[in-house]
Amino acid sequence: MKQLNKYNAGWLALSVIIYFVVQMLIQADVIDYYYQITLMNICMDIILALGLNLIIGFTGQFSLGHAGFMSIGAYCCAIMMLKMPDLTGFLLGLLLGVIVASLVALIVAIPTLRLKGDYLAIATLGISEIIRIAILNMGDLTNGAAGLSGMPILNNWTLSFFGIMLSLIIIVNYIKSSPGRATIAIREDEIAAESMGINTTKYKTIAFVIGAFTASIAGSLYASSFSMIKPDNFGFMKSVDILIIVVFGGLGSVTGTIIAAISLGILNMLLQPFGQLRMIIYAIALIAIMVFKPGGLLQHKELSMKKLFGRLSKKNTPKKEASK
């Protein structure tokens, strides 16, 4: 347990350092307003892709409907913020969003997750379309295709950072626990998992709900980043964008997902001036990755405090390591 705390302290230190370094860069205007938009987008993509990787990379299920759950978070938060245009409104909206998104995920998961492969992909795509059409037809509450506008812009690096930390803690703690191992067993071999006493439907559903929960967090951040949202922001292409990050970073690698979201976010920004050409270059970059690294950037690998500390202590006190 002492050891565990040591590693947790390592993670905490790393996060605090990242937080303050970025915060300082913002204050020094190295990350100016334009870059900050990219930063917010990257943060949202990290959260979205982490949740989707839990479903695809760790559970071995497929989903093309991630943006649908994001839109639930965005709309819940926008509606709350329009009533209460301050941080309290945002937090209440965030809370409402994760509750609604999780409930919707729970309801649709049970019939959907019985499906496999292509059928599951199509069904999840259908779910996000249903969510989109529902939002389109909710009258004044969602204001149809025109969407909602006039929300306060509250999102900043601090909020985004907390969003990422919350999602990371939920997902990483889940993966590294007994229910998480049960979930990963489904990916490895569903028949064997079931024969080892694992209720596979239950753990697929939990992964799906956690995915929706985190997607909703990203949605709430989205609603408070740009003063307007409309259903089109959360269409099929958004789901595909998130899928690309997951595949690019490596199925089943949290570290890979984060690195992929950052690098693709930056690549996207750099390619902005190229207009339509951007998508072609983007596609070529992805194909190259898939050809040379079919398992994604990091495959199953993770950054591990345990290994990091192991390496450091090896360097500093080689004798102690040898005597072990």
Place this chain on the structure above:
Amino acid sequence: MSLLQVEKLTKNFGGLAAVSMVDFKLESNELVGLIGPNGAGKTTLFNLLTGVYVPTSGEIVMEIDGKKERLNGVKPYVITKKGLARTFQNIRLFKELTVLDNVLIAMHQNSKAGVLASIFRLPKYYRSEEGMRQEALSLLSIFDLDNKQQELAKNLPYGDQRCLEIVRALATKPKILFLDEPAAGMNPQETADLTKQIRKIQQDFKITVVLIEHDMSLVMDICERIYVLEYGRMIAHGTPGEIKQNPKVIKAYLGGEE
């Protein structure tokens, strides 16, 4: 009543009756052999008993705490919770995971820390993890696999993979353990060692073990009772002595070989 009672169990695949009108009984704390030529339906019988296949007809009834429970059509994970565990003839380990994780996964159904305790890292989580780890290591030590706990299952030598399958099944805390050709692909010496180990496990854990094994003399040596399947039918059943003298068995199975 017996611990497990199977009556007129039948499984058809299209026109093929892979298992046909099989009667089968298991008592607690015994080692039972299941033999029969390739394609006789042994694996199919295991798949029926552990819920992987739903029987076409017949009854599977288990006595649990003095009560009878029907197991046909029940999902595999529920059957495992009721105390039936199995290994697979074609190894089905969680290949990309460590040896330790393979065992921990099988212990999950008895784990005390739920999803919320895990996410919030409550004290219960740490206690439960440590307890499970200790137990997993002690199970792994049966086959000297505890020193390989951090290796990926796919990197283990073939024989170790077979042993890990047994440890993983044991980790579900079974009352009945079905071993599907655990010694397949091993040489006669390894097979003999493994079979002795299986007998020891059966006695130490006081569980019922059903063993599919092709080495007849070994099965005769260690099993208390033997069932013989041929073309999906149970053609004989008895003590090793009885089986050896059963004319049907000699004709069907031993005739050519001995």
